[in-house]
Amino acid sequence: MSFSRRDFLLRSAGFVTVSAMEPKWSAAGTRGIEADEADAAASGRTLVILELMGGNDGLNTVIPYADSKYGQLRSRIGIPTNTVLPLDANLGLHPKMTGLKALWDAHRVAVVENVGYPNSSLSHFASRDIWHTADPSLVEHRGWLGRWADATLAGNGNPLSCTAISSSLPRTLLADNVQVPSFLTLATYSYQTDGAATGDRNNQVNTFLKQSSQEYELPTPQDTVGQLGEDAIASSNVLQTVGSGYVAAGTYPANSLGSALLLIAQIVNANVGARILYATYGGFDNHAAEDQAHDPLVQNVSDSIKAFFDDLDGHGKSHDVLLMTWSEFGRRVQDNASNGTDHGTSAPHFVVGDAVNAGIYGKPPNLSALDSNGNLLVENDFRSYYGTILADWLKADSAAILGAGWPNLGFLNKQYA
Amino acid sequence: MTSIPWNREAAAHLLRRAGFGGTPSEIDALSARGLEGAVSLLVDYDTVDTAAYDAALAAKTYNLATTRGIQQWFLDRMANSPRPLEEKMTYFWNLHWTSGISKVKGVTLMLNQNKTARQAAVGRFDDLVVKMSQDPAMLVWLDNWLNRAAQPNENYAREVMELFTLGIGNYSQSDVTALARALTGWTVQNYTKADNYNGATFVNNPAVHDNGSKTLLGQVGNWNGADAINILLSRTDARGSVSGRFIGGKLWRFFVYDDPPDFIVDQLAAVWVSSGRVVREVLRAIFTSPEFYEPHARKTWVRTPVEYSVASVRMLEGTSDFSSPAASLAGMSQSLFDPEDAKGWDWGLSWMNTGTVFNRSTFTNSLASNRGSTGTRFDPNRVLAGRDASTAEKAVDIVADRLNLADAPPSTRQAWIDYMNTNDAGQRVAWTNTAANIDKKVRGLVHLMLTSPYFQFA
Numbered sequence: 001m002s003f004s005r006r007d008f009l010l011r012s013a014g015f016v017t018v019s020a021m022e023p024k025w026s027a028a029g030t031r032g033i034e035a036d037e038a039d040a041a042a043s044g045r046t047l048v049i050l051e052l053m054g055g056n057d058g059l060n061t062v063i064p065y066a067d068s069k070y071g072q073l074r075s076r077i078g079i080p081t082n083t084v085l086p087l088d089a090n091l092g093l094h095p096k097m098t099g100l101k102a103l104w105d106a107h108r109v110a111v112v113e114n115v116g117y118p119n120s121s122l123s124h125f126a127s128r129d130i131w132h133t134a135d136p137s138l139v140e141h142r143g144w145l146g147r148w149a150d151a152t153l154a155g156n157g158n159p160l161s162c163t164a165i166s167s168s169l170p171r172t173l174l175a176d177n178v179q180v181p182s183f184l185t186l187a188t189y190s191y192q193t194d195g196a197a198t199g200d201r202n203n204q205v206n207t208f209l210k211q212s213s214q215e216y217e218l219p220t221p222q223d224t225v226g227q228l229g230e231d232a233i234a235s236s237n238v239l240q241t242v243g244s245g246y247v248a249a250g251t252y253p254a255n256s257l258g259s260a261l262l263l264i265a266q267i268v269n270a271n272v273g274a275r276i277l278y279a280t281y282g283g284f285d286n287h288a289a290e291d292q293a294h295d296p297l298v299q300n301v302s303d304s305i306k307a308f309f310d311d312l313d314g315h316g317k318s319h320d321v322l323l324m325t326w327s328e329f330g331r332r333v334q335d336n337a338s339n340g341t342d343h344g345t346s347a348p349h350f351v352v353g354d355a356v357n358a359g360i361y362g363k364p365p366n367l368s369a370l371d372s373n374g375n376l377l378v379e380n381d382f383r384s385y386y387g388t389i390l391a392d393w394l395k396a397d398s399a400a401i402l403g404a405g406w407p408n409l410g411f412l413n414k415q416y417a
Numbered sequence: 418m419t420s421i422p423w424n425r426e427a428a429a430h431l432l433r434r435a436g437f438g439g440t441p442s443e444i445d446a447l448s449a450r451g452l453e454g455a456v457s458l459l460v461d462y463d464t465v466d467t468a469a470y471d472a473a474l475a476a477k478t479y480n481l482a483t484t485r486g487i488q489q490w491f492l493d494r495m496a497n498s499p500r501p502l503e504e505k506m507t508y509f510w511n512l513h514w515t516s517g518i519s520k521v522k523g524v525t526l527m528l529n530q531n532k533t534a535r536q537a538a539v540g541r542f543d544d545l546v547v548k549m550s551q552d553p554a555m556l557v558w559l560d561n562w563l564n565r566a567a568q569p570n571e572n573y574a575r576e577v578m579e580l581f582t583l584g585i586g587n588y589s590q591s592d593v594t595a596l597a598r599a600l601t602g603w604t605v606q607n608y609t610k611a612d613n614y615n616g617a618t619f620v621n622n623p624a625v626h627d628n629g630s631k632t633l634l635g636q637v638g639n640w641n642g643a644d645a646i647n648i649l650l651s652r653t654d655a656r657g658s659v660s661g662r663f664i665g666g667k668l669w670r671f672f673v674y675d676d677p678p679d680f681i682v683d684q685l686a687a688v689w690v691s692s693g694r695v696v697r698e699v700l701r702a703i704f705t706s707p708e709f710y711e712p713h714a715r716k717t718w719v720r721t722p723v724e725y726s727v728a729s730v731r732m733l734e735g736t737s738d739f740s741s742p743a744a745s746l747a748g749m750s751q752s753l754f755d756p757e758d759a760k761g762w763d764w765g766l767s768w769m770n771t772g773t774v775f776n777r778s779t780f781t782n783s784l785a786s787n788r789g790s791t792g793t794r795f796d797p798n799r800v801l802a803g804r805d806a807s808t809a810e811k812a813v814d815i816v817a818d819r820l821n822l823a824d825a826p827p828s829t830r831q832a833w834i835d836y837m838n839t840n841d842a843g844q845r846v847a848w849t850n851t852a853a854n855i856d857k858k859v860r861g862l863v864h865l866m867l868t869s870p871y872f873q874f875a
Contacts, residue, residue, distance in 0.1 A: 125520050129758055141760070159771055168747060169772070171757065179770045188748070189772065192779050194786040194864070197857045199841030204861050208778075210832040211869045221717060222870040225769050229870065232771035 042395035046268055048261075048308075048323040049145075049278045051170065052301065054285030055124065058330035058347030059365065059376075061097070061298055062111055066090045069367040076335045077291040087111065090364040096299035099306025100350065108309070109352050110411035113362030114379030116346030120329060122373070124285070124343070127328040132171035134383055134402050144386055145276055146175035147401045148394065153178050153275065159231040160238065163267060164278040165260040173278060179228070181235055182278075184256075186243075186263065190236045209233055242266040249314020250307035253300050257281040261308040269315050275394075284327060288338035301325070305352055322353035322393050322412075326382075333367055334374055345375040349385065355393060355416040361409050384409050392416075421710050423452045429821050430715050433875040434672050435459045435704060436501025438728040441819060456704045460539070460697055462500040470499050477738070482615075484518050487528045488743035488753045495727045496737065502700070506538040507531065508723065509671055511753075514549050514581060515761030516558040518754050523614035526554040527754045539697035542664060542689075546582060546646050553605045553617040559759065562604040564597055566627035571597040576759060582649050584663045588634065595631040599645035602626030650694060661689030665699055672703055673714050675765070681708060716824070716874040719765050722749030722777070724875060729781055729867050732820055735795035741783055742793060748776035769873065778868045785864035788856070797859035801850070809837035809848040816862055825871045833862060 064070050065081035066089060084092030085101040091111070093101050103109050117136050121127045130136050134144035142150065145162070153161045154177035164170050164182035173180045183189040193204045212229030214222075243266050250265075252258035260279040267274050281301065286293045305323060312318035330347030346365075362379050369377055383406040390398035392412035399405075421427070428448035432439035436459070439447065447455045458465070474493060480486035491511075495504045511531065518527050530552050537545040549555050550573070556562040561573035574597035578588045588596075602625050608617035621642075631640050633648050640648065652659045665685030669677040684706075685699050692698035703709055720728060726742035726749075729735070746753055750773055756762055787794035800819055806812040813833045817823050837848040837858050848854060866872055 123520070125517075138758070141758075141763075168750060168752075169770070181770070181772045183772055183775075188779060189775055191775060191868075192782045194782065194857070194860055196786060196788065197861060200857060200861055202843065203836055203839045203841075204865060207832050207836040207865050208868060210835075211829050211865065214826055214828055214870075221719070221766060221874060224766060225719075225774075225870040225873050228769050228771055228774050229868075232774045235771055236775070 042393075043275075044320050045393060046274055046321045047145075047276050047389065047393060048264055048321060049170075049172065049276065050257075050261075050301070050305075050323060050325045051172075051278070051280045052284050052297075052325060052327035053128075053280055053282035054327070055127075055329045055331055055343055056284040056297075056327040056347060057286060057290065057294060057341050058327075058344075059333065060290070060294055060341075061094055062087070062113070062348040063092050063094065064090060064364045064367065065092045067364065067367050073334045073367060076337075076339050077294075077341070078335070087360060091360060093302075094295075094298045096295050097302035099304075100302040100352075102306060103309060103352055104358070107358035108354060108356060109350060109358055110356040111348055111350060111360045112380060112385055112409060112411060113348045113360060114346040114365055114376060115349050115362075115382050115385050116329065116376075116378035116380075117382050118378065120345040120375065120378070122329070122343040122345075122375075124328055129171065131326055131328055131382060132174075134386055141174070142176060143170070143172035143174045144401060145172050146178070148390065148396055149173065149175040149178040149180075149276070151400070152394075152396065156273075158273045159235040160267070160272045160274055162276040162278070163239075163274060164280075165263055166278060166280045170278050170280065173276060179231065181232075181239075185259075186239055189239060191233060205233070238270065238272055239267070242270040242272075248307075248311050250310030250312075251303075252307040252311075253303045255300055255304075257300050257304045258307065261304045262311070265308055265311045265315075265317075268312065268317050268321060286331075286340050287336070287342060288340040290335070290340040305350075309352065319354055322351065322355055322389070324352075324385075324389060325350045326385075330376060332374055333370055333376060345371070346378045346380075347376075351389070351411055355413050357411055357413050359411070361411050380409060381406060388412055421452055421705075421707050423455075424448065427452075427710050428455060430710065431455060431459070431704060432501070433728075433821065434709075434718065435700075436505055437495055437724055438732040438821065438875065440732060440734055452705065456701060459502040460701045460704065462503050462539075465500050467499055470497060473497075479739075481528055482524055484524055484527075484754060485740070485743055487524060487531070488746070489739040490528070491531060491753065492723070492727060492739040492742050493737075495723070496731045496739070503535060503538060506696070506700075507535040509668070510534040510538060510545070512671075512721075512761055513667070514552075514555065515756050515759060516552075516554045516754075517756045521554045521557045521614070523554070523557075523608075523617060525615035526557070526617055530554040531754075539700060540695060542660070542694040542696055543646065543650055545696075546577070546650065547643060549581070550577065550600070550642060550646065551603055551619040551621075553608070553619055556603065556605050556619065557608065557614075557617070561600055562608065564601050564604070565625035566598070566601045567625070569594070569597045569601065569627070573597075574600055577646075578649060580760065582660050582663060583652065584659075587652070587654075587659050587663075591632070592634055595633040595640075596645050596649075598627040598629065598631050599633065599640040600642045603642050656686075657683060658686045658690050660694070661686030664696075665689055668696075668699055669703060671764070672700075673709050674717055677708075681706070716871065718875045719768050720873055720875050721762070721764070721768060722746050722751035722773070723753060725749070725777060725873070726780060728875065729784055730793060730795075733784075733795040733863065734799060735784060735793065737784075737793035738791070740792065742780065745776065745780035745783075748779070749773050774868075777873075778864075781867040782864050785860045785867065795863070797855050797863070800859065800863070801855065806850045806855075809834045812837060812848065812850065812859065813862065816859065816866060820863075820866050820872060822866055822869065822871050825869065829869065829871070833865065836865065837862060 063079050063084045065084045071078050083095040086092040132143050133140045162173050162180040166182050167184045169182045193201045212226040246266050252262045264277045331341035331344040365376050383402045387398035387402050387406040388409045390396040392414050425448045429444045479490045498504045533548050537548050559573035560570045564570040571593050575593045579585050602622045604622050605617040606620045650660045662682050666682045688699050688702045730737045784793050804815045840846045
């Protein structure tokens with residue numbers, strides 16, 4: 001690997017010992033830990049995962065506007081078909097998704113239609129676990145990318161290989177042997193000290209490091225926890241400064257998703273060896289009044305992704321970044337009497353970046369062939385969706401992680417380098 | 418039998434494990450009782466009067482209609498109940514019989530499950546299994562309420578054997594099917610959104626029970642739920658009681674250390690059988706065994722976030738409405754009453770990552786630096802009261818003893834002493850116990866100690 005845990009600690013040590021408060025880590029200063037050129041191209045790549053929590057209504061995101069059944073089944077909250085942003089003769093984006101449409105027009109978006117898993121659970125709880133673990137039998141405790149991380153990153157010593165902008169660790173990234181910092185805001189990812197004794201802060205931080213870094217002849221559990229303390233301070237010191245002097249080259253919406261993707265762009269630009277960056281955005285469980293709730297949600301998703309890629313473009317960083325979305329399920333085809341939609345099954349998802357073979361993967365959702373609950377049938381198994389990204393973006397053995405037999409969907413350029 | 422060196426450190430160890438950590442006076446009092454008396458005080462807790470605490474708890478008016486409220490209520494009990502082992506065992510069963518509000522939805526159901534577990538915590542295990550199998554939260558959590566003769570649902574049947582009584586490998590898929598059929602009819606009524614799913618009660622509905630013959634663990638009959646549970650718990654193999662090894666081994670791993678040797682597990686299983694599967698007697702055997710007091714049994718249990726929060730408040734004799742601890746648990750990866758999945762939380766070092774290190778620190782910083790008159794706080798003068806804290810060394814030793822950290826390595830003790838002797842400019846200035854120094858440095862020292870690697874272990 002390009003750098004070890006010891007290297008990481010040494011490189012962050014300059015400002016740990018001098019002052020834990022003063023950000024001294026500038027963009028220029030980080031170049032020292034850029035991946036070695038000898039690394040394989042894939043090892044410099046970053047995957048950004050955007051989880052849409054609550055079950056996004058795919059039919060009001062990528063709209064089958066040419067299907068007359070859409071208007072019939074969505075008589076209350078259907079998107080007027082003359083307002084959609086057409087992707088082809090059958091499908092169009094929600095009219096608020098102009099940002100994503102611009103990326104589509106630039107051939108940087110793949111839309112993967114009808115993604116789901118067999119025998120869909122309509123429970124948020126079960127369905128999220130299934131998507132996180134990629135195991136419909138719910139036997140696997142680790143996340144699908146946690147398994148990738150265990151196989152690929154374990155022992156590389158970099159506490160920032162994977163980071164989640166999330167209030168708790170997303171199970172997708174639950175690994176046995178890789179630490180994943182997770183936090184909603186950077187303010188909480190630090191060693192906080194007595195606010196009434198700010199002059200004593202350096203003493204406290206330095207003592208925390210000393211008590212965390214005892215040397216032992218034999219490893220003890222306390223030593224393991226102490227190492228985490230050191231890693232925490234070192235990674236926090238890096239992260240706390242990634243926004244210092246940062247000028248975004250995109251216009252992020254002023255909401256939690258915009259903030260999360262800005263932070264992710266800053267981490268990408270800090271060249272800290274981030275491989276997986278994860279953001280969650282909630283509010284999609286629109287059982288009622290979806291006509292009011294869903295528009296701003298999809299607009300924020302679209303605007304945030306557009307701002308993110310504008311920002312990466314402006315910093316010359318988009319080449320090595322791929323973004324994918326997921327959500328635990330789509331929603332019922334027929335809208336309900338509360339102007340909302342109930343839990344559904346499959347849905348479209350987006351893959352964005354220069355490595356995509358732009359286009360639509362899958363057929364338009366078939367509104368005439370529904371299951372006994374009135375839900376869509378699954379066309380593309382989510383393990384094919386994951387597997388394509390594992391194989392062609394992360395250059396991983398997807399069969400080892402997901403099991404064999406999931407067809408590659410072809411939405412990524414295998415020759416991309 | 419190896420003699421057990423009973424002393425103050427042993428009593429402190431017992432209180433950390435059988436409870437949530439002791440104060441110096443509690444440790445002294447327990448130490449004075451001798452081993453058997455100390456263990457009996459903890460294990461035979463029915464003799465400890467709780468009237469005063471019950472009244473104090475009721476007066477706190479936690480909002481038991483909310484998840485936060487029942488978190489506060491349970492945390493308060495763990496920190497303040499005069500029966501520490503009753504709460505520790507209720508917590509153990511909370512981890513064992515995992516259920517979660519995310520699926521159960523009814524807060525009252527989660528609270529009632531907790532009360533049911535407490536009431537049956539150390540009695541006959543058979544009673545606990547029946548009560549949990551008929552508990553509305555559990556019936557919803559693992560879907561047995563949907564388990565009908567015409568549409569069997571195997572979820573609970575599988576987990577009751579795999580997770581709750583026998584362990585994987587001690588049953589087959591055909592046993593799962595048979596057990597599911599035996600458990601048909603144990604369901605809930607009045608589980609409705611109208612009252613936020615709080616009104617569900619257990620009902621045995623014979624109309625949906627499968628009255629056919631079932632073969633469960635080799636025994637053939639028209640078993641009902643109670644029959645089936647008896648068959649599970651009575652299961653023996655060449656080595657002895659399967660449930661005795663499973664529960665005895667798990668109790669050992671929770672209270673003592675991982676990977677107990679076979680002879681210990683077999684001893685516990687023998688107690689299980691001879692006592693008629695009474696949990697209290699297994700606990701007594703654990704806490705009076707020489708192995709419990711061996712050096713490698715001490716300071717090896719990673720405090721769970723709940724234990725970390727409770728021990729911080731309790732060992733400092735702090736005051737708390739448990740709002741901050743309850744709110745902080747999610748960041749430490751243990752949303753009480755809301756586990757990630759049916760297996761519940763793993764134990765051990767999986768609690769610790771860089772994010773949870775910080776979130777533990779954030780909680781204890783708020784505790785250590787709270788100078789107000791509400792919320793979660795402690796009094797640094799009370800920690801030093803009656804002791805000579807005139808030098809940094811003495812102050813460090815007093816606080817280290819308070820937090821059971823006197824065994825930290827000398828280099829760590831020295832780091833704490835150096836901290837006390839360093840002023841804001843980073844210069845060495847000998848610490849003196851002025852009011853201003855106590856207010857700044859003892860608070861800072863407490864936060865450092867609570868965030869040290871050593872305090873993460875009980």
